[in-house]
Each structure stands twice: as C-alpha cells, then as structure tokens.
Amino acid sequence: MKLSHLVLWRLSLALIVVLSVWAGLFYMAVMEEVNDEVDDSLEDYSEQLIIRALQGEEMPAANNGSNNQYYLYEVSKEYALSYPQITYRDEMVYITEKKEEEPARVLITIFRASNDRYMELVVYTPTIEKMDLQRAITGWIIFLYVLLLLVILLITMWVYYRNMKPLYRLLGWLDRYRLGHPNEPLDNRTTITEFGRLNEAVTDFAGRNEKLFEQQKQFIGNASHEMQTPLAICRNRIEMLMEDDGLSERQLEELAKTHRTLENLTRMNRSLLLLCKIENGQYMDKYAVCLDEVLKHYLSDYQEVYAYRNIHVEMQVTASFCVEINDSLASVLVTNLLKNAFVHNVDGGLIRIIIDRNVFCICNTGNEPLDGIRIFERFYQGTKKEGSTGLGLALVDSICKTNHLAIRYFYEKEMHCFEISKSFQIPSSSLQ
Template sequence: MKLFHLILGRMSAALIVILTLWAGLFYLAVMEEVNDEVDDSLEDYSEALILRWLSGEELPARSNGSNNQYFLYEVSESYARMYPRISYHDEMVYITEKDEEEPARVLTTIFEAEGNRFMELVVYTPTIEKADLQRAILGWIVFLYVLLLLAVILLNVWVFRRNMHPLYRLLAWLDAYRLGRSNAPLENNTRIYEFRKLNEAVTLSAERSEKLYEQQKLFIGNASHEMQTPLAICRNRLEMLMEEGNLSEKQLGELIKTHETLERLTRLNRSLLLLCKIENRQFSDVKDICYNHLLEQYLEDYKEVYAYRGVSVEVITEGEFTVMMSESLASVLLTNLLKNAFVHVTEGGVIRILFTTESMVVANSGEQPLDSERIFERFYQGHKKEGSTGLGLALAESVCKSSGLDIRYEFTEGMHRFTVSRSGSERVG
C-alpha cells in the first residue's frame, strides 16, 4: 500500500469518528437550547396562570389562539406529595386550533392553595418536529463530511506532490540504478533535512557498493588469470605421467579422473575470466553480426559431437537476425545456447532454431520446466549434467546485457525456449 493511500484512509476514518461525535453533540446542544427557551416560556405562562388563579381573577380560555393550552385541576395531598412540584417532558398532544396532534413541550406543576388544597397545572405548547430536525442535521452533516473529505484529499495530493517530491525522485533514481553500470548522478536538491540525510546515505551506500563490486571483479579477474598457468602446468604434468609405461591400470584410471577434474576446473576458470571481461567491457571488436551465418559455422560440429543421441535439428528462417556487437561475444552467446540445447535435449528429441529480423529462438524438447527465476544465476543447475559448469546461461545473459539484447526463458508445448531479441522489441515466435 502506498503511503499516500494509508494516510488518506486513516484521516478519512478519523474524520468519520470526529464528525459523528460532533453531530451527536451538536444535536444535543441544539435541542437543549430549544428546550430551554420553550421551558422558560412555559414557566412564565404557568406563573401568570397561578397568580391569576390565586388572586381570584378570571383565567384565560384554555386554548387562546397562541397554541398554548393548559389544564388546571385539584389533586389529593398524597398525589401532590408523591410527584415533583415541577417537571418537563415531550409528548404528542391534540391542538384544538389546528385540529391535529403535534409534538409539544409539556410543563406540569403542583402548587398549594388556601384551605390545604393542592392543584395541578399542566401547560403545553407546540414545539419543533425533532424528527425533521434530525434529518436536517444529518443532511448537513453528510454534506459537510463530503466537503471536508474532498478538501482533505485535495490537500493531501497537494502536500504530497509538494513535499514528497524528493522522495519520489530518489526512488526513481534507485529504480534506474544498476551496479557496475554508468549511472547518472543523483540530483535531488531539497530543503528538508531528513531527505537530505537520506540522499547522502543512499549516495554513500551506492559508492561503497561500487567500490566493493569493482574490487570483487578485479579479484575474480586476477585470480582467474593467475590460475590459468598453474592449471596448464598441472594438466601437462598429468599428461606426461599418463604417458609413462610403468603405470598400473588403477593408477592410470585415477590419473584420468584427476585430468578430467582439472579440465572442468580449467573450463570453469575460463568462464569466470570471460564473465569478468564482459562486465569490464573489454571487447571492442564491434561490427554487424548475422546470427544466421554464424550458426552455419558451429551447428555441424555440434551435430557430429552429439550424433549418438539421435537428435534432429530444425532451422527455421523468417528473416536475418543481425546485431551490432562484438564477434567474440556473439560466438559466446550462440555456442552457449547451442551447447545448452544439445546437452539438455531429451534422447531422440528435437532442437528447433528460429530466426526473425527481431529475434533468435533456440528451443529443445524437454520433460519439465526449469525455474525461470533462477535459470540465469551463476552456478545454478536445475538438472545436473556431466561436464556442466553452471555458467553457460549466466554467460549468455551477461553477453545480452552488455550488447543491448534481452534473453527470456519459457517452457511451452514440451519445449524449453530461449529467446534473444533487441531490448524493447515485442515477443515473437
């Protein structure tokens, strides 16, 4: 979830709670004020009626045209002692002037007259429709909530675009950053202290990573280069020992196994050295390479080497796939894809090579898909094959990256398919 959405959601939830509480308190305050005004009016009216009755004056009509009505009657002393002398409540009453029932505010008071008599006076006056008031308040609250929510959204959008711009520029720079590549410098000027410190931390981290990466590449290159001579000497000495005539069959077998191990180690060392050279961009023999013609130089050799497996090879040409790149790297890319196809194809299976103007597809029949997330990792071997170093596809991917190409793997219709295309071109085949 994005930070903007998280903050907006929490602010909206807080607004709902605050506005709901505010609406309830506002309604109670309004009703309290309305009731207070009506109660004062009823109290004044009741006092006037009581004074007139106690002084023996004639009382006004029970319904005097002002919607105020009253009832006056005598009650027992026990009743008077039981109930409070004055009380207020709401109820529906019949208004004679309007000939209908309306909500009214009612005052009930008990007073004592001469002769130990107790009188109860009930005075009421129509009041506002509280249900209508509730609906009106609810309508305005909803309107206010929508208005505030829109204002909050617009304010958050403005604040985030204004104040979070340095963070998004930093994230965009990190997305485009590639270790070991020529990256644009981070230009992210800001007055915000935290963002300045974050820019400095990211820049320092990137510089440390670049230094470590360069040291690692230098170490691998130097180590691989220095190992070439000792490995060659060891192989030569083993070959000389194997030519001795006084070796037993068991000793000769052990020497052969040791020689094969040294051969694999030599191939692995050459692959690591080649990877290091590719990453250091030490290949400058760039020219137009037609992979259709390049395939003709290598395909027959692979057919002869792996003829015992009964593999059929199909070459489909829909166009010439020509790329501006190093010829040495083009050979590395094609031979590694061919070797991978011949090594991993099923017995009696088929290898299909498709050329278009935008891509080259090398496919071989297989039984189950490989891990597409790890297939190009160095030393990863989904199904161990004799003599494999686990660097062939890593080399192929490294060549593609250094030459502006894309390589993709997929398993469809029982075929492992490796597609090499120009960066940004549409998928074909």
C-alpha cells in the same frame, strides 16, 4: 500500497470519526438550545397560570388561540408527593384548531393550592419538527462534511507532495542507478534536515557499493587470469603421466577422472574470466551481426555431437535476426545456447530453432520445467549434468544485458525454450 494512498486512507478514517462525533455533538447542542428556549417560555407561562390560580382569578381559556395551551386539575396528595414538582418532556399532542397532531414541548408541574389541595398543571406549546430538523441538519452536515473532507484532503495532499518532492527525486535517481555503470550525480537540494541526511546516506552507500563492486570484479578477473597457467601445467603433467606404460588400469582411471575435473575447472575459470571482462566493458567494439549466420557456422560442428545421442534438429528461419554486438560475444552467446540444448536434452530428443526478424529462440526437449527465476544465476543447475559448469546461461544473460537484448525462459509442450528478442515481449506460442 503507496505512501500517499496510505496517508489518504488513514486521514479519511480519522476525519470520518472526528466529523461524525462533531456532527452528533452539534445536533445535541442545537436541540439543547432549542429546548432551553422553549422551556423558559413554558416556565413563564406556567408561573402566570399558577399565580392566577392561587389568587383566585379567572383562568384563561384552555384554547385561547395562542400556541400555548394548558390543563389544570386536582390530584391526590399521595400522587403529588410521589412525582417531582416539575418535569419536561416531548409529546405528540392534538391541536384542536389544526385538527392534527404535532410535536410539542410539555411542562408538568404540581403545586399546593388553598385548603391543602394539590393541583397539577400541564402546559404545552408546539415546537419544531425534530425529525425535520434532524434531516435538515443531517443533510447539511453531510454536505459540509464531504466539502470539508475534500478540501482537507486536497490541501493535505498538496502539502504532502510539495514536501515529499526530494524523496521522489531520490527514488527516481535510485531507479535509474545501475551498479558498475556511469551514473549521473544526485542533484536533490532540500532544506528538510531528514531528507538531507537521507541523501547523504544514499550517496555514501552507493559509493561504498561501487568500490566493493570494482574490487570484486578486479579480484575475480585477477584470480581467474592467474589460475589459467597452473591449471594448464597440471593438465599437461597428468597427460604426461597417463602416457606412462607402467601405470595400472586403476591408476589410469583415477588420472582420467582428475583430468576431467581439471578440464571442468579450466572451462569454469575461462567462463568466470569472460564474465568479468564483459562486466568490465572490455568488449566495446560492436558490429552488425546476424545470429542466424553465426548459428549456421557452428551448427555443423555440433551436428556430429547431437547425432551421438540421436538428437534431431529442426530449424524454422523466416528472416535474419541481426543486432549490434561484438562478434566474439555473439559466438559465445550462440555456442552456449547450443551446448545448453545438448547437455540438458534427452536421448533421442529434439532441438527446435526458431528465428525471425525479432526473435531468436532455441528449444530442447525436457522432462520438467526449470526454475525460471534462478535459471540465469551463476552456478545454478536444476539437475547436475556432466560437462556443465553452471555458468553458460549466466554468460548468455550477461551478454544480453550488455547489448540491450531480452532473454527469457519458458517451458511449453515439454520443451525448454530460451528466447532472445530485441525488446521485452509476451511469451510467444512458438511451438504451436
């Protein structure tokens, strides 16, 4: 989830809670104020009625045409002593003049008259429709709430994006940053202290990575280069020993195993040295090369090897697949794919080659799919195969990346497929 979306979500939840509590308190405050004003009016009216009753004056008509109405009657002493002297409540009362029930505020008070009599006075006055008021307040609160929420969120996001611009510039620079390639300097001026420190930390970290990367490439290149001569000397000495007629059969077998191990080590060393040269940009000369022509040149050599395991080759060429690439790297690219299709094939299997203007695809039969995420990692092998160094597909991947080609693996109809394209595409159903 984006930080902006998370901020909006949490801010919205907080505002919903705060504004909901505020709406409840606002409604309670309005009703308290309304009731207080009505209660004051009822108290004044009840005092006038009590004074007239105590002085023996004639009481006004119970229904005198005004909003205020009353009932006065005698109660027992026990009743008077068991109830509070004054209470307020809301009731629905019948208005004779309107011939309907309306909400009213009621005051009930008990006072002591002459001759130890106790009188109960009930005074009520029509009040506002609280449900109508509640609906009106709720409607306006919702309207104001939505308006206020939108305004707050818009202002917050405007302030957020304005203040977070340095972070987005830094993220954009990191997205464009490529280790080992020329990168534009970070231009991210800001007056925010935290972002300034973050810019310094990122640039320092990138500088250290570049230095370590260069040291690593130099070490691999130098080590691979320096190992070539000792490996060649060891192979030559073993070959000379194998020519000795005095060796036993067991000794010859051990020497042959050692020779094969040195051969694998030599091939691995050459692959590592080639990888280092590719990453160092030592193959800058590029020409228009058609990979189908390169394939035809090497395929005849591989046909004899394929025939040894009864592997059949099918080709579907509808157009030439031509790219701008170093011719040496083009040869390495094609031969590694051909070798991979042989080493990881099954006896009596099939190699299918599909070529058109935008796709160069080599497929071989296989029993189960490989790990599509790790297949191009160095030294990764799904199942160990004799003669495989684990660097062939890593070389293919490095060559494709260097020359802006897309390489992807997919498993379809019991066939491993490696497809090279000039742009990233959805996996095609080439095997249909």
